[in-house]
Amino acid sequence: MTITLDRETIKQDRALTTEEVERLRNEFPILRTRPNGKPLIYFDNAATSQKPYRVLCAIDKYYKNQNANVHRGVHFLSEIATSAYECARKKVQRFLNANLSCEIVFTRGTTEGINLVSNSYGRKNVKAGDEILISYMEHHSNIVPWQMLCENTGAVLKVLPINREGELILDDLENLLSPRTKIVAITHVSNALGTINPIKRIIRAAHERGAVVLIDAAQSASHLPIDVQDLGCDFLVCSGHKMYGPTGIGVLYGRAELLDSMPPYQGGGDMILSVRFDKTTYNTLPHKFEAGTPHIAGAIGLGAAIEFLNSVGMKRIEAYERQLLDYATNILKNIDGVHIIGTAREKAGVLSFYMDCAHPHDIGQILDSLGIAVRAGHHCAQPVMEFFGVPATTRASFALFNTRDEIDALAAGILKVKEIFE
Amino acid sequence: MCNRGLYEQIILDHNKNPKNFRVLPDANRQSEGYNPLCGDHYTVYLKLENDQITDISFNGVGCAISKASASVMTQLLKGKTKKEAEDLFAKFHQMVTSDPDKPVNEQELGKLYAFAGVREFPVRIKCATLAWHAMLAALDGKNTPITTE
Secondary structure, eight states: OOOOOOHHHHHHHSOOOHHHHHHHHTTOGGGGOOGGGSOOEEOBTTTOOOOOHHHHHHHHHIIIIIOOOSSSOOSHHHHHHHHHHHHHHHHHHHHHTOSOGGGEEEESSHHHHHHHHIIIIIHHHOOTTOEEEEETTOOGGGTHHHHHHHHHHOOEEEEEOBOTTSOBOGGGHHHHOOTTEEEEEEESBOTTTOBBOOHHHHHHHHHHTTOEEEEEOTTTTTTSOOOHHHHTOSEEEEEGGGTTSOTTOEEEEEOHHHHHHSOOSSOSTTSEEEEOSSOEEEOOTTGGGOOSSOOHHHHHHHHHHHHHHHHHOHHHHHHHHHHHHHHHHHHHTTSTTEEEEOOOSSBOSEEEEEESSSOHHHHHHHHHHTTEEOEEEOTTOHHHHHHHTOSOEEEEEOOTTOOHHHHHHHHHHHHHHHHHHO | OOGGGTSOHHHHHHHHSOTTBSOOTTOSEEEEEEETTTTEEEEEEEEEETTEEEEEEEEEEOOHHHHHHHHHHHHHHTTOBHHHHHHHHHHHHHHHTSOTTSOOOHHHHGGGGGGGGGGGOGGGHHHHHHHHHHHHHHHTTOOSOEEOO
C-alpha cells in the first residue's frame, strides 16, 4: 500500500523557520527602537501587537490618496474609499470563513462587540429569571456587559469554574446549562492564562439547550486559525490591534439570521434607509449596526493586517508560537522561585508567572531596564488572580516575530531580578 | 535608565524586612490604600492621642517601592503630630513629583531621599505615595478606602 502525503498540509503545519522569522522581523519598524539603549524585546503582544509596514502603508495610503466618507458620495474618492472599506470587510469574512460578508460588523474592538450583542440581542431575548453563562477565566470585558444585562433584565449570571491548571471544568457544563440559559459567552484563549478552550464542544452543548454562543476571540484571532462555520458559533468578536492591525477597529461576526432579528445598537447616519419624524426605516446588514462614519482607515489597516497573517499562514504561526511557548515554559519552570500560572494542556503563547522574591511590578521594571516589555498586573481578569491567590502576575505573551534568543534574554532578566531581590 | 537609582539598597532592605508590618490591635484610626492598576493593597493603622501619632503600623501586599515607602513612613511618623506628618508628606510628595533634573534637598528629606529615583518613573509615583495617602485619610478619620485612580 502506498501512502500519499498531502504536501500542502505538511507545508502549512510546519512552524516558521529561523530565517523566515528574521525576514518577518524586518517588516516591523518598531523592532528597531532601543528602549533604555537596549534592543527592544516585545513580549506584551496579548495587550497589543506591533504593526508591520504593510499595515502602516495601507493607512498612510488611505489618508494620502483615498480619504473620503463612505457609502454616501458619488465622487471619485468616495467610491475608492467605499470600495476599500468594503473590500476590508470581505477580507475579514474570508479570514473567519463567514458565510456572508454582511455577517461582518466593524466595531471599535472586542469590548464594543460584546456590548453590542448584550445590548441588542440580550435586551431583546433575555428576560427575568433567564440565565447567562460565562466562565471564571473571562476578561472583564466579557463579564461586566453581562452583569449589566442581568441588572437590567433580572437575568442570572452563571460562571463555569476552572481547575488549578487553568482549564475549564467541563464536567460542570451540563449542570450549569439549563433550558433557561439564553447566552453562553466564552473566551477562545484566556489572556491571563493562555488556555485554549474547547469551544467547539461548548458551542455544541449550548446549542443542545437552545442557547446562543458568543466567542471572545481577542486573544486567538492572530494566533490560531478560526473558522466560524466549522465552530458553529453564533457570534464571535475580536480586536484589530491585537492582530497586527490598528487600534480602534474590531469585528463582530454574527449569523445573518440573528443579526437580522436584532434591534440596532446605536442610531445615526448610515444605519438608516429613510428617516421621517413619524417613521424611520433601518438599513440592511451590516450597516444597521454601523451608525455614523466608521473607522475607515482602521478597517483598511485591519484588512492589510489580515493579508499579512494570510501571507505567513495561521497554521504555521500557531505551530511556531507553540514552539516558543514550550521553549519558554521549560526554561522558566526550572528557575527556582518562579511559578507559572496557567498550565493547561492546550495553551497559546501566554506565559503568566509570579516569583517568590519580587512583586510583578518590580519584575516588570527590572525587565524594562533590559529592554524587555512584559505586562505586570491583574490583566483585567481579577477573578483569575483571586482564584490563584495572587494580586497580580507578570505576563510574557508571544508573537510570530519573537525568537528563542529573546526568551533566553527573558530568563537572564529573571535571574537578575532574583539577584536584586533575593 | 538604570534601575539602581530606583532600587536603592535601603528600599530593598525595607522591602525584605518591612518595619511595623503588622496589625495594630489598639489602633483608633485606620484606612486602606488600593492601587487597582497593580493590585497594591495596604491598611495603615494609627494610634492617635491628643493629635500625636503614638503608634503606627501597616500591612498588606504590594511592590517593593510601595512596601518600602510604607515601612519608612511608619518609622518616621511615630511620635509626630498630625501637622508634622502632613508637612513631611508634603515634602515627600513634592520630591517624588519634581523634575528629575532638579537637585533634591537630601538633608531635609533624610531617609526619604532614597525614593528620589521614583521621579524617573512616573507610574511608580503612585506606588511610593500609596501608604502615605492612606495615612492622611486615617489622620482625617476617613474610613473609605483610598484608591490611586
